Structure formats: C-alpha cells, structure tokens
Amino acid sequence: MRRLLVLVAALSLTACSQAPATQEAGQAAAPQAGFPVTIENCGRKLTFDKPPAKVVTGYHPSLETLLALGLGDRIAGRTNFSESPFLPGQKDQYAKIPEISDTIMPPQKEIMLAQGADFVLDNAMAGFDAAGGYATVEELDSAGSPVYILGGWCSPEEVLQFTIDDTFTDLRDLGAIFGVPDRADTLISDLRGRLADVKKRVEGRTPVKVLATDGGKGPINAYGGSGITNQMIALAGGVNVLADVKGDYTEVSVEKISAAQPEAVLVSDYATLRGEDMPSSPAKAADAFAIARNSPAAEKQRYLALPVAAQHPGYRNILAITDIARFLHPDAFTQ
Template identity: 65%
Template sequence: MKRLLAGGLLLVLAACGQAAPPTAPAEQAAAPITVRNCGRTLTFDKPPSKVVTGYQPALETLLALGLQDKIAARTAFEENGPDGFLPGQKAAYDAIPQISDTIMLPQKEVMLAQGADFVIDNGQSSFDAAGGYATVDELQAAGAPVFILGNWCSPEETLKFTIEQTFTDLRDLGIIFGVQDRAEKLITDLRAALADVEKRVSGLPKVRILATDGGTGPVTAYGGAGLMNQMITLAGGENVLADTKADYSEFSVEQVAASNPDALLVLDYVVYDGKAVATADKKAADVLGVVKNSPAAKEKRTMPVPAAAAHPGYRNILAIVEIAKFLHPDAFTR
C-alpha cells in the first residue's frame, strides 16, 4: 500500500511547530482587552496565567505561541498514540499536569476546582451539562472565559469554517496573552507555507480525494463543507463528495462506490472513548473494498491523516502541506 506515515506531518515546518522556550520574555498586553469568540465578548484585564486546555489542537496552538508557562493543566492525548506529537511538543506535554484520562475536559466539579482563568478547546462537547461538564456560562462565572478554536460553536458554524479562521484564532490568542509579535510571526510563516503549496500545485490536475473514517456500509466520510474539504482543496485535490453539504457524516455504499476517487485520506487515531479502534490501514482496506473499481483501489493509494489535524488549530496548515506532498509529490522535488 502506498502511504505516507502520519509521522511525516511532524516534519513539516518544524521551526513553527516547536514550542518557544518557557523562559522567553513575555510581551505585555494592554489592559483591558477584548476579543469576540463564538458570538461572545471575552474581556481580560491581564493575560491569563492559569490555563486549562482541552483536545490536542488547543494545547498545540498555545505551545506554538510559546505559552507553555501559562498552561496549568491539560487533557490526555490518548487517541493519538506515542507518535502523535508535533516537533518539540512531547516534552512540554509531559511537563503539564493531566486532569482527564481522555481528550475531554474533566467533569464539572473537577473542572471548576482547577481555578482556571482561561479555558481553550475545539468544540462544545466538553461544555455539555447533560454530560456532567461545566458549561461555558458556569466557567465564565467562575472567572474562566472559554475560547473555542475555529468558531466550532455549533454544527452550523462547523460547516462554515474556513482556514482564515485559523489565522483569526492565532491573532486573537496573541492579543489575549500579550504576545502579538509571536502570533504575527507564526501567521506570516504559515501563510508562506500555504503560498508555497499554492504555487507548486497551481495548474496541476486535481486529484480526486475521498476523505474517510472507514466503514463498509455506511461509510463515514467528509462532504463538501467544513475543514477537511478546505484542506483537500488547498492541497490541490478535489473532494469526490463536494456536492454534499456536510462535514463528517455517513454516506451510503452506493454513493461512495460511485465517487471513483484517485486516492483516500484516512483519519488516523488509535483510541476513542477509552477503547482501541480500527487502524488507518484497516479502515483504508475496508473503504478500498467499497470503491474497488476506482483508481485509488487499483493503486492502493492512501494517506493517514492524524485526527488532530481534522479539528481547528495551527496544525491544519501543516496538514495541508503534507496532503499536497502526497497528492503531487513531483511538485515538491523542484
């Protein structure tokens, strides 16, 4: 099977991916400052200093901004396995206290007991009262404003996501923590990486891509709205399910079989909800069986994509570069 190891993503833009030394001088923010997030105005008299991070991309993004010394606690990165870290970030991850055994924030009582002054995550699931979690309003009342990456505040907003939101998040976090210069430098580097991809793939035939999380019927895959569709397009691909206005969803065997992809992108993670799940290789084999007459199946052309890259965070741009290299390898040899 032709495949790029998920670890390949860890080599992209290594200089951007490494956390700045915790001892780096902190830039001072003017007070008070405000930013808008998920339709709410967040106000800060001073930069947060006791931060709790949720799912992996939230922590990765703060580390990329050199904010390790501001992070008081984190969740577990259980789904990614031992190799699921960006360059320079494993040591930082290990040094931060873990308050949850899963990628979710802890239950309400534990979460409120942290005394956090800022909480950052990648969606609303860790703030659902029905699941026993502290709500956004409860955390706000406790002095811990909640910041949701990617504006993933509702299913509707998830479908509207654009990569530009990643840069907005970085800029807003730079303002909140008083590290605007670092944020702008990171944004400049990431935009340069995207511009390089655009230049390399410009004019090349689009590679028809099926992005999937496996299944033999129905098949879980990504439609033509949201983050994954954006990454495919920017990497020089064409989403074979682009006509369906959905993000992560289930599709019939007939619809997937008729999609005739040139290649597969396969979501890669090893644990979900505390239980081992099918490997990317197994999921790829299952879906190639569904699209057995396609160029993707004939060439066994697949690439695992870390699950963290399919959620908002600075890793999104790194993933676009890796996907582009997979789709158009010759364009990256010159």
C-alpha cells in the first residue's frame, strides 16, 4: 500500500455538497466579473461568488500548483514538507505561509475547521477521512470551506483512471475559481509546449524498458499499467515493464521483477519521510538491482530518484516528464 497519500480509506461521497449559497440579493455586494463560478469536483458542484482569499493546502503538489498560478498570497495555511525538493523559486514562498500541520497530512478536525478557510485544496481523500480524526469533505463544505481534489483522485477507481489531461482540467478549474483564467491558459500553453517538445525529441527512438519501484526486497512495491506513473513513463519515451500488471501502486513478486529485464529504474524518493522504515533512494535502487540482477539496468546501475510529489496530481507531474525523458534518452537533449 502506498506509504504517502494514495487513499488509505475511500470516503463515500453520496451527497452533492455545495459551497455556501450567496447572500440575499439586497445584501450582496456588487458581483465580480466572471462570477459566480460553478465547478464540478468529485461528483459535487462547488459554487463561488468571488475568488477564495483564505486557502488551506494539503500535500506538496497542491501548494506547488497554486504557486505556479501566482496565487501564493491567497494561501493562509499549509502542511509541512520542509525537506522536500522544491521547484525553483518556491521554497521562499513556502516559508512565508503559516504551517498548520507538522506532517504532510491536514491537521485534525478541530484545528482544520478553526482555520476558517474559504477553499481547501489537496490531491487525495485520505486527509478527509473521519476515521483518521480529520474533518470530512461534507463538514468542511458546511463550514464554508469547500474542498477540491486534484486529478479527480476521489476514489480508488478514479486514481486508476487519471490521465495527464486531468491536470490541465485542474488548472482551468483553478483559474476560473480564483478569477485568473488568463494565467491558467498561459500555464497550460507552456506545459503543453513542454510535452510537445519531449514528444518531438523521443519520437522514433526505441522505448526504454522501465521499472518504477517504491522499494522492497520481496514482494516489491511497484507501479503497474494504470495511473499517473505509467503515463509519465510512456510520455517520456519509455515502456513500463509492468504494464500488464493491473493497478497503479501494487505489490509485485520477485519472480516477476527478475523476469522483467528493465533497462532503467525509477525510484520513488520520499525526501520528507526518511527514517528507519523509509529507505533511501540508493537503497531502494540497490534492492531492485539485486532482484533484477541480470538486467541491463542492474549492469549499468541505471536509476533516477523521482520525487514522489511528481507521482501525485499537480503541476509537477508534467514537469517530471521532461526529467524522465532526459534520463531515458539523454542524447535527445544534447541540443
């Protein structure tokens, strides 16, 4: 089971929650251009009469995505990931935002509700599970803190159905919610340009056989033929040696890994959670090489430490495709 934010418990969303209704017409302030805005997320309709001004973000990719849209001044609280590798220019912005949780998860229910946020952004449902002591999506909606889940990661099934286009949908939605559609369009255009550049560079080249792993000595935690990591590999000019394995993050037998003969290995890097039970990326790579000891990847000790934040929905996963492509096809980036 994924150690980070892949859903530890699926939260059933049977009711159609909605952000608080507008005030009586006679009391309402003059409407802002482009508002109200209604967005659908996780089967719920969220209506905004004005751009959110007091935002709480969860795991790293949610904060990164808002910062990429130039919305750092709207973020009133964030979780902790101080050891995580930051994207250029973002660490200083992170440091200025109040920390409301000393882990990557949202704070417990009472603290979360006390924030008085008018928008909550995260990329998994795990942080809204009542069994974990967290405020639920419905409770936050009722408190005037509507929740948006990036990538449509609203259930285990939807995690598997994720496509890179869902990231562009999120950017468009956030551009509309915050009244900055032009910024969103500019960012989307830039990211699509990056993807097009990678496609042009790797086109016609023999795909590199890739094993994506999160470590283990047997069975090994690895990424199968569904979900975000599998797509990043394909878009970067690789082919997932576990493409026939059902699921995204799953356990795979030693025999399967040994027979896969990968030419390169991607290792999930948890910079924020190192400890006795969290081996380093070199250690994970060494375990993979020991299992696939006769593979081309093992012979060349060829691996890339991939920040696990890139394996969750958000702005970074598209940037990571270029990094993976450079790793798999370095000669395609010499000019």
